[in-house]
Amino acid sequence: xxxxxxxxxxxxxxxxxxxxxxxxxxxxxxxxxxxx
Amino acid sequence: xxxxxxxxxxxxxxxxxxxxxxxxxxxxxxxxxxxxxxxxxxxxxxxxxxxxxxxxxxxxxxxxxxxxxxxxxxxxxxxxxxxxxxxxxxxxxxxxxxxxxxxxxxxxxxxxxxxxxxxxxxxxxxxxxxxxxxxxxxxxxxxxxxxxxxxxxxxxxxxxxxxxxxxxxxxxxxxxxxxxxxxxxxxxxxxxxxxxxxxxxxxxxxxxxxxxxxxxxxxxxxxxxxxxxxxxxxxxxxxxxxxxxxxxxxxxxxxxxxxxxxxxxxxxxxxxxxxxxxxxxxxxxxxxxxxxxxxxxxxxxxxxxxxxxxxxxxxxxxxxxxxxxxxxxxxxxxxxxxxxxxxxxxxxxxxxxxxxxxxxxxxxxxxxxxxxxxxxxxxxxxxxxxxxxxxxxxxxxxxxxxxxxxxxxxxxxxxxxxxxxxxxxxxxxxxxxxxxxxxxxxxxxxxxxxxxxxxxxxxxxxxxxxxxxxxxxxxxxxxxxxxxxxxxxxxxxxxxxxxxxxxxxxxxxxxxxxxxxxxxxxxxxxxxxxxxxxxxxxx
Numbered sequence: 415x416x417x418x419x420x421x422x423x424x425x426x427x428x429x430x431x432x433x434x435x436x437x438x439x440x441x442x443x444x445x446x447x448x449x450x
Numbered sequence: 451x452x453x454x455x456x457x458x459x460x461x462x463x464x465x466x467x468x469x470x471x472x473x474x475x476x477x478x479x480x481x482x483x484x485x486x487x488x489x490x491x492x493x494x495x496x497x498x499x500x501x502x503x504x505x506x507x508x509x510x511x512x513x514x515x516x517x518x519x520x521x522x523x524x525x526x527x528x529x530x531x532x533x534x535x536x537x538x539x540x541x542x543x544x545x546x547x548x549x550x551x552x553x554x555x556x557x558x559x560x561x562x563x564x565x566x567x568x569x570x571x572x573x574x575x576x577x578x579x580x581x582x583x584x585x586x587x588x589x590x591x592x593x594x595x596x597x598x599x600x601x602x603x604x605x606x607x608x609x610x611x612x613x614x615x616x617x618x619x620x621x622x623x624x625x626x627x628x629x630x631x632x633x634x635x636x637x638x639x640x641x642x643x644x645x646x647x648x649x650x651x652x653x654x655x656x657x658x659x660x661x662x663x664x665x666x667x668x669x670x671x672x673x674x675x676x677x678x679x680x681x682x683x684x685x686x687x688x689x690x691x692x693x694x695x696x697x698x699x700x701x702x703x704x705x706x707x708x709x710x711x712x713x714x715x716x717x718x719x720x721x722x723x724x725x726x727x728x729x730x731x732x733x734x735x736x737x738x739x740x741x742x743x744x745x746x747x748x749x750x751x752x753x754x755x756x757x758x759x760x761x762x763x764x765x766x767x768x769x770x771x772x773x774x775x776x777x778x779x780x781x782x783x784x785x786x787x788x789x790x791x792x793x794x795x796x797x798x799x800x801x802x803x804x805x806x807x808x809x810x811x812x813x814x815x816x817x818x819x820x821x822x823x824x825x826x827x828x829x830x831x832x833x834x835x836x837x838x839x840x841x842x843x844x845x846x847x848x849x850x851x852x853x854x855x856x857x858x859x860x861x862x863x864x865x866x867x868x869x870x871x872x873x874x875x876x877x878x879x880x881x882x883x884x885x886x887x888x889x890x891x892x893x894x895x896x897x898x899x900x901x902x903x904x905x906x907x908x909x910x911x912x913x914x915x916x917x918x919x920x921x922x923x924x925x926x927x928x929x930x931x932x933x934x935x936x937x938x939x940x941x942x943x944x945x946x947x948x949x950x951x952x953x954x955x956x957x958x959x960x961x962x963x964x965x966x967x968x969x970x971x972x973x974x975x976x977x978x979x980x981x982x983x984x985x986x987x988x989x
Contacts, residue, residue: 416657416658416661417657417658417659417660417661417662417664417665417689418520418661418665418689419665419689419690420686420687420689420690420691422521422690422691423519423520423521423523423689423690423691426520426521426523426524426526426527427520427523429527429531430523430526430527430530430745430749431745433527433530433531433535433741434530434741434742434744434745436531436535436741437530437534437535437737437738437740437741437742438738438741438742440535440539440734440737441734441735441736441737441738441741442738444731444734445731445734445735446731447730447731447734448543448729448730448731448733448734449729449730449731449732
């Protein structure tokens with residue numbers, strides 16, 4: 415996967431990108447919430 | 451050279467201007483300590499990230515990736531998921547609200563006011579005052595090392611120049627000055643890392659091709675010969691995790707990944723950032739830029755550190771660590787990327803050092819000025835002036851520590867370890883009390899106090915007397931007991947490879963829970979309900 419054989423390394427490579435994606439998606443979906 | 455100097459002069463002028471803007475907007479102690487609680491979410495996120503990422507994080511941990519490989523990306527994942535997503539949303543929102551309810555200006559004050567305990571505020575302030583200068587000296591040492599090597603400056607003038615610049619804008623501009631300059635410095639760091647990512651993957655023919663070359667490199671007989679010491683320790687190549695339960699695996703997973711990855715949650719200089727925004731909306735927005743920033747900082751530094759092995763081997767026939775772990779990133783930049791980029795990257799490293807140092811100075815200054823002198827000793831006076839005097843004291847102490855360390859052979863790898871040492875200590879000492887403070891109304895004051903004291907004591911003992919790497923280099927065990935670390939030569943010597951955080955944090959959690967349970971069984975309370983309700987109002 416991605417030129418990396420070790421599961422623990424290619425999975426963390428993807429996890430880094432996915433967790434950043436989660437930050438972006440959460441922030442965008444809640445962009446105007448919580449501003450009372 | 452003229453190009454480099456003019457870029458750096460321009461950078462310093464912008465820093466000076468932003469520090470001045472902070473100074474003009476600082477009218478009260480609330481402005482000085484929590485930036486008036488009205489900071490823009492992008493500024494808050496960049497400031498949080500730039501404070502977290504120092505020169506040592508890029509060069510020290512990037513060098514560690516050059517030696518140990520891409521397994522260190524687990525730290526990047528924790529930095530994003532725990533350090534931004536969990537921290538901002540599950541800790542940040544409650545901290546912001548409770549900090550406002552209690553009018554807390556610092557992390558020790560938040561804990562002290564929440565548990566209605568002057569001891570907690572003072573003790574936390576003292577721990578920051580004693581141990582953070584070591585972390586600050588490590589960051590300072592990293593910044594000065596670059597001024598020395600790039601401009602051939604002698605150590606003392608480089609140290610004084612670096613400290614003076616940061617001291618002026620921190621003491622005048624307070625947290626506003628710090629956060630405005632952090633945001634500018636963070637932007638430069640981000641730019642530097644984007645270029646580095648594109649340049650390196652581009653040079654190696656794209657993502658998959660680069661990783662394939664790095665995987666194949668380990669199978670080269672010459673490389674096997676050069677890394678045989680590491681292989682004996684459990685190393686299995688730069689695109690594999692070290693062998694489970696090997697010394698390198700323990701060092702990577704417990705010290706680097708766990709120590710820093712979890713330690714970020716209880717960093718006083720980061721927690722105070724949550725108290726600088728006016729509502730939860732700002733934190734929701736800050737998560738976006740915070741997540742992307744941390745990915746680009748640590749993710750790129752670690753990937754480039756590991757991939758530099760391919761470039762080094764192509765050009766010199768040796769793996770990256772042959773130049774010394776601390777020199778991997780600087781050597782890679784000076785030898786294998788275009789010259790124009792060298793200046794941008796140098797500026798990124800300068801910005802990384804300054805942004806972290808300014809926040810540490812600010813946190814230490816408020817700890818000694820407000821938490822210990824004003825609240826702990828009960829002294830009255832001009833809060834702003836007292837904090838500025840406290841700030842000057844800690845700046846002088848950190849500078850003297852750095853100056854003294856110049857005679858020692860302190861490498862960037864040790865600086866990186868100093869970073870994880872402080873973060874681990876902070877996690878074990880503060881984390882259980884901090885979680886209890888913002889999540890559990892029924893947690894008694896005594897549980898928080900015993901958790902903090904036991905976490906600190908067990909961390910201290912493990913760092914100075916048990917952990918092989920730290921105890922050996924800190925020398926206190928040899929001085930008192932005549933052994934580099936206490937368990938040397940005993941049947942339990944294997945425990946010396948465990949980092950303090952995986953021992954001290956559970957100790958702190960268990961002690962906190964045990965005291966809490968005793969209070970519950972005895973049906974006792976040591977904080978009035980009316981105070982607890984005030985703390986949790988609106989949460």
